[in-house]
Amino acid sequence: xxxxxxxxxxxxxxxxxxxxxxxxxxxxxxxxxxxxxxxxxxxxxxxxxxxxxxxxxxxxxxxxxxxxxxxxxxxxxxxxxxxxxxxxxxxxxxxxxxxxxxxxxxxxxxxxxxxxxxxxxxxxxxxxxxxxxxxxxxxxxxxxxxxxxxxxxxxxxxxxxxxxxxxxxxxxxxxxxxxxxxxxxxxxxxxxxxxxxxxxxxxxxxxxxxxxxxxxxxxxxxxxxxxxxxxxxxxxxxxx
Amino acid sequence: xxxxxxxxxxxxxxxxxxxxxxxxxxxxxxxxxxxxxxxxxxxxxxxxxxxxxxxxxxxxxxxxxxxxxxxxxxxxxxxxxxxxxxxxxxxxxxxxxxxxxxxxxxxxxxxxxxxxxxxxxxxxxxxxxxxxxxxxxxxxxxxxxxxxxxxxxxxxxxxxxxxxxxxxxxxxxxxxxxxxxxxxxxxxxxxxxxxxxxxxxxxxxxxxxxxxxxxxxxxxxxxxxxxxxxxxxxxxxxxx
Amino acid sequence: xxxxxxxxxxxxxxxxxxxxxxxxxxxxxxxxxxxxxxxxxxxxxxxxxxxxxxxxxxxxxxxxxxxxxxxxxxxxxxxxxxxxxxxxxxxxxxxxxxxxxxxxxxxxxxxxxxxxxxxxxxxxxxxxxxxxxxxxxxxxxxxxxxxxxxxxxxxxxxxxxxxxxxxxxxxxxxxxxxxxxxxxxxxxxxxxxxxxxxxxxxxxxxxxxxxxxxxxxxxxxxxxxxxxxxxxxxxxxxxx
Numbered sequence: 001x002x003x004x005x006x007x008x009x010x011x012x013x014x015x016x017x018x019x020x021x022x023x024x025x026x027x028x029x030x031x032x033x034x035x036x037x038x039x040x041x042x043x044x045x046x047x048x049x050x051x052x053x054x055x056x057x058x059x060x061x062x063x064x065x066x067x068x069x070x071x072x073x074x075x076x077x078x079x080x081x082x083x084x085x086x087x088x089x090x091x092x093x094x095x096x097x098x099x100x101x102x103x104x105x106x107x108x109x110x111x112x113x114x115x116x117x118x119x120x121x122x123x124x125x126x127x128x129x130x131x132x133x134x135x136x137x138x139x140x141x142x143x144x145x146x147x148x149x150x151x152x153x154x155x156x157x158x159x160x161x162x163x164x165x166x167x168x169x170x171x172x173x174x175x176x177x178x179x180x181x182x183x184x185x186x187x188x189x190x191x192x193x194x195x196x197x198x199x200x201x202x203x204x205x206x207x208x209x210x211x212x213x214x215x216x217x218x219x220x221x222x223x224x225x226x227x228x229x230x231x232x233x234x235x236x237x238x239x240x
Numbered sequence: 241x242x243x244x245x246x247x248x249x250x251x252x253x254x255x256x257x258x259x260x261x262x263x264x265x266x267x268x269x270x271x272x273x274x275x276x277x278x279x280x281x282x283x284x285x286x287x288x289x290x291x292x293x294x295x296x297x298x299x300x301x302x303x304x305x306x307x308x309x310x311x312x313x314x315x316x317x318x319x320x321x322x323x324x325x326x327x328x329x330x331x332x333x334x335x336x337x338x339x340x341x342x343x344x345x346x347x348x349x350x351x352x353x354x355x356x357x358x359x360x361x362x363x364x365x366x367x368x369x370x371x372x373x374x375x376x377x378x379x380x381x382x383x384x385x386x387x388x389x390x391x392x393x394x395x396x397x398x399x400x401x402x403x404x405x406x407x408x409x410x411x412x413x414x415x416x417x418x419x420x421x422x423x424x425x426x427x428x429x430x431x432x433x434x435x436x437x438x439x440x441x442x443x444x445x446x447x448x449x450x451x452x453x454x455x456x457x458x459x460x461x462x463x464x465x466x467x468x469x470x471x472x473x474x475x476x477x478x479x480x
Numbered sequence: 481x482x483x484x485x486x487x488x489x490x491x492x493x494x495x496x497x498x499x500x501x502x503x504x505x506x507x508x509x510x511x512x513x514x515x516x517x518x519x520x521x522x523x524x525x526x527x528x529x530x531x532x533x534x535x536x537x538x539x540x541x542x543x544x545x546x547x548x549x550x551x552x553x554x555x556x557x558x559x560x561x562x563x564x565x566x567x568x569x570x571x572x573x574x575x576x577x578x579x580x581x582x583x584x585x586x587x588x589x590x591x592x593x594x595x596x597x598x599x600x601x602x603x604x605x606x607x608x609x610x611x612x613x614x615x616x617x618x619x620x621x622x623x624x625x626x627x628x629x630x631x632x633x634x635x636x637x638x639x640x641x642x643x644x645x646x647x648x649x650x651x652x653x654x655x656x657x658x659x660x661x662x663x664x665x666x667x668x669x670x671x672x673x674x675x676x677x678x679x680x681x682x683x684x685x686x687x688x689x690x691x692x693x694x695x696x697x698x699x700x701x702x703x704x705x706x707x708x709x710x711x712x713x714x715x716x717x718x719x720x
Contacts, residue, residue, distance in 0.1 A: 001260065001264075003256070003260070009646070009647030010490050010516075011516075011517045011646065011647050012515065012517070012644065012646045012647060013514055013515045013529075013694065015513070016483070016512050016514035017514070017533075017536065017693075019512045019513075020512055020514065020536065021536075023481055023510050023512065024538055027510070030263050030267070032259045032260055032263065033256050034257070034260065035252065035253045035256060036251075036256075037251045037252070040647065040648060041703065053257075056257065056260065056261075058264055069703060070679075118691075118692075118693040120678050120679065120690065120692060120693050121693035124693065164252065166249070166251065166252045166254075167248070167251050167252060167280065197359055198359035198360050199360065200310050211358075212358075212360060213360050213361035213364065213365075223281065223309060241503055243500070250490050270503050272499045272500055272503065273496050273499075274493055274500065275492065275493045275496060276490075276491075276496075277491045277492070289493075293497075296500065297500055298504055404492065406489070406492045406494075407489030407491050437599055438599035438600050439550075440550050450600065451598075452598075453598040453600050453601035453604065453605075454493065463549060
């Protein structure tokens, strides 16, 4: 299975062009748009979402991951094999939390792209063909690099920051539920939020935090929009 | 063929995660996003759209239907076989119009989900695996229930309410064209709308009603937006 | 490979219904949403995007192209075979630039649709079944027409007009990079824009023009939104 994890948006030709490349290189392998509207250019938000979104997917899955504000610049592309799943994308921090949490990991650097490659679309012209080759062959051969070269030592293990607002106004954070005591009360823009199992366990209109379906702490309001009620957007910080 | 009919939105990881589950359970079976932006939490709107959208699809198609304001609550999941097509989803009224219009129908209730299931994502963890199993086996075995348990006796056969606004501003209603006399004049926020076959049959800017491509009465404006011209949104009511 | 190039939007049931038809007619042939949010009703914008988006796709690809303000009207549907790729859609100018640039081309007209066809959804009921048949058979038999009947002689070879604004605010034009001298300075709403290879080659916040990943001239701002900075929307004109 090939999986796209990008900030391309669903609009325009970008996702479709990547699908077309993958289809030509590995006919018959299913391609899934796992996340297409990651916050634009926000590498850190995507980095903390990636391990959470990846965990349910089977070994052998190949991810094409692109959030790339430095598009066309000198940052190298990398390939990771972490806990049996493969990841291909630019090395600007996107894989940092993943490397810290993996039990088994191996990393390679991609050679600099040639002249025929569009400098503004490495996702289509560089990363997708590499991912297709891995999906076809089940392996990658290239120049290995140290896992530490993918880390961002200045980033915390758990991120107290909103990394995504979904269609319903729920605010996903970069903090894993498993790292938090269930009795924790979060201070979110002056609101004190307590844990509940899920929406239907609180009153209509009440704000709470819960473990979302990807294992992350999420701020929510039963039958309401947490982003509006709590004044949140991607990047908003909070404390416990 | 598996078909997704949801209010998840195309944003975020939700649709992709359901695709990934289906792909793992029934590799090779195509999965189609039939409707992904149903009005959020509006069970009634979705319920009257469902039979209209389903009618062109072949026998054996399996629908995963999720519009679920009571997410994580006690409402049971159900499985229907209606006129040869299968439907899986929460029983909160979503299947009521479908049950009234089907010529052949059979219904089952799903057992309560186990502890391992995310309370906020039954679409991925409960309904998708069941749908995949039906797509694979062509049958379902479980505890049968009366069709009447899926009905909402307080809902009319034809709904005089806007159930969807499309990209072009056309206002889809819950009223079937087949149930309406072609000479009907609808009173829509003070505008008197007459029938026309299609857009190009009226003047530019003129409002009219027509049978849309799913057999429903739709309010439209040639080369204009009916929602703006007529002041309509999902939920707006009208009379004939 | 089947490719959808439309202004349907990703919202609503339209794309999914076309997928369902294609799936029934040609099971196993992949279907790619190449462009789903073309500017609504803007035939000219779509017409200049089409050859740029098509160029990377392999021979044998079949495009379903629909931008159709005259929906249900008398304009005939056509089929083209241009440089080994197939195109099906309404003949209102959408294929004009394509016909001028193709090295090999053949055109046919479709018979008028029957009574059973929804007048508001020829994409699903007319063009998709024809495209599926071509994908299955690798050929089309019908009434040939002159290529000149698809042209719009009043349209220029290169269009000095914005034809799309992408998620990041980049403004795509109908002008091919190959037709422009690299030293060209574009006058865009009073801003003088010079060429750069890509985003990372200019200062943060600086506006420039570059060859986008489809070979078109695009106005962009490094780590900013060109549409906002330059006051651009679809249809905006400029000069060199």
